[in-house]
Amino acid sequence: MISIRVGLGSAGISSGAMDVYKKFFELGRDLSVYKTGEMGASFLAPVVEMKVDNYETLIFANVKPEQCYRIVSIGERLSKDGREIWPKLVYAKRRGGSPIFKNKPYIEETPFFKGQVKLVSARCGIINPESIEDYHSSGGFSALAKALTMKPEEIIEEVKRSGLRGRGGGGFPAGEKWAAVRRQESSQKYLICNFDEGDPGAFMNRALVESDPFAVIEGIVIAAYAVGASEAFIYTRSEYPLAVERLEKALEDARTAGIIGNNILNSEFSINISLEIGAGAFVCGEETALISSIEGRAGRPRPRPPYPSEKGLFGMPTLINNVETLANIPLIIENGAEWFRGFGSKSSPGTKMFSISGDAPLSGYVEVPLGIPLLKVAEMAGLREQDVKAVQLGGPSGGLVSRSHLSIPLDYEGIQGAEAIIGSGGIVFVGNKRQILETIQHGLKFLISESCGRCTPCREGIFRMSETIQKIQDGNGTPEDVLNLYGLSNTLKDTSLCGLGRTAPNLVLSSIRNFFSEYESAIREWRGKLPNVLSYEIDPSRCNGCHLCSLVCPKKAISGGRLEVHRIEPDLCVRCGLCYRQCPYSAIKENLAERDSRLKIEIGQRK
Secondary structure, eight states, X not given: OEEEEEEOSHHHHHTTHHXXXXXXXXXXXXXXXEEEOOOSBGGGOSOEEEEETTXXXXXXXXXXXXXXXXXXXXXXXXXXXXXXXXXXXXXXXXXXXXXXXXXXXXXXXXXXXXXXXXXXXXXXTTSOTTOHHHHHHTTTTHHHHHHTTSOHHXXXXXXXXXXXXXXXXXXXXXXXXXXXXXXXXXXXXXXXXXXXXXXXXXXXXXXXXXXXXXXXXXXXXXXXXXXXXXXXXXXXXXXXXXXXXXXXXXXXXXXXXXSSBSSGGGSSOOBEEEEEEEOOOGGGGSHHXXXXXXXXXXXXXXXXXXXXXXXXXXXXXXXXXXXXXXXXXXXXXXXXXXXXXXXXXXXXBSEEEEEEEESOSSOEEEXXXXXXXXXXXXXXXXXXXXXXXXXXXXXXXXXXXXXXXXXXXXXXHHHHTTTOOOTTSEEEEXXXXXXXXXXXXXXXXXXXXXXXXXXXXXXXXXXXXXXXXXXXXXXXXXXXHHHHHHHHXXXXXXXXXXXXXXXXXXXXHHHHHHOHHHHHXXXXXXXXTOSOEEEEEEOTTTOXXXXXXXXXXXXXXXXXXXTSOOEEXXXXXXXXXXXXXXXXXXXXXXXXXOOOGGGHXXXXXXX
């Protein structure tokens, strides 16, 4: 018997997989042809997998319709006499069955998949996402059946012990959020699955829903039972038509099977799940803006507290988790908290899905243990260390890290040391030919277009940052412009209403810290090194420890805590003069070299 699976996620369909799928039916052979989602390697699409009798599964990459006949012929020959033909067509294989094509690697041995740990995405690219029978036969809904025999408090404690942190951006402990909702005494509680994945370069949640929607539904039902919610919403965007289509079918099939609705699996628990489709506003990824959109109002954030766990949707206690967070729940309930903590790092247990894009030859999504070095992910993307100029982490409101940061661990604490965030999991590699200021400007323009405009710091501040970056790009920038960027950034962080405004400066601040040479090259005064500053030093008798110089130093060359006398480390100082300009007490001295007569004008202007 020959069974064929065709990857029909968004990446596969856009690469022509639907034509490949139809072609197998047109061949008129005795075949079983199924659709699946994405296994992660977008660069291999269209992907076809073939299982023949009791042999190992064969994987074919970048398949064209005209190759379908040969693929079927390989299967027919194997089924007839075990003979191997056309080995060049085979990309890799999966374990399970009698060995064939022994010179071909197993899929987990190929560069993109080596080092991955498939937990949440284990079924992606294997089961039919439109078949509830496929999900059930692969072990689906067993966690739900187990959870319904447990007390809600026991489930919450298990999630707490697992150390699961929200996979949507902030990394807040999921169990703590659940407990907060459970504590509320209310006649009505809601649950919202946040599927508003809006970061450019982030597509993990879309791929997960397109490939395994029932895992998300199972996680929603377990979470709703644990916190006492009787109604749930999946909030997504209109730009995800395939995911929406598969979610709608999955919800209908789940209702028919008694997975959602009244008296689930013959228990006393009932839950209704509705699909809400937004207009695609980036800011609706923020909890309060998302709530406002579901309520029928403009998707704009509101001040917190009160938090959604106390007063959320329609004023009732509401639990909000994103797609990947909820898809982890069945795994934790089925296997236990200690099993889950066996993956990842101590402070960031489990695995995380990351999407890979940008200047990377091997694009797609990966699932890796949290804490893995960023360099390992770069290698999965087909990059060497010297190929990477920068990495944008956490989307346009994340941060830019340099090649020297590739050794940092990809977990919530490790990333903070490089002034970046994990965010939802988008990783965009920036090649050596790219200009950093151009990359920053691209991100700022996106944030300008997506700001809801409700608060002045965000609405005006991001626009002014973009203006200043453009001025520097045009060659008209000054050191004071960099100081203004610092001031604007701190204002946005301290006064913006929601996470969009508070994280918008990350891209600028991280670029100044990690790519200061790009600013030096663009600003005429720094580029010309006029006047020739030998060094800067702090006069202890004048320094009162206000810490302003340390805040603006792009290279962290100034040591000393608040209200302590500071010191400039000469080996780290790049002599940019920002501390000299910023110090309100004239405590920083500028040591200058002798100049010839040609520099008198510049010297006079400087004084």
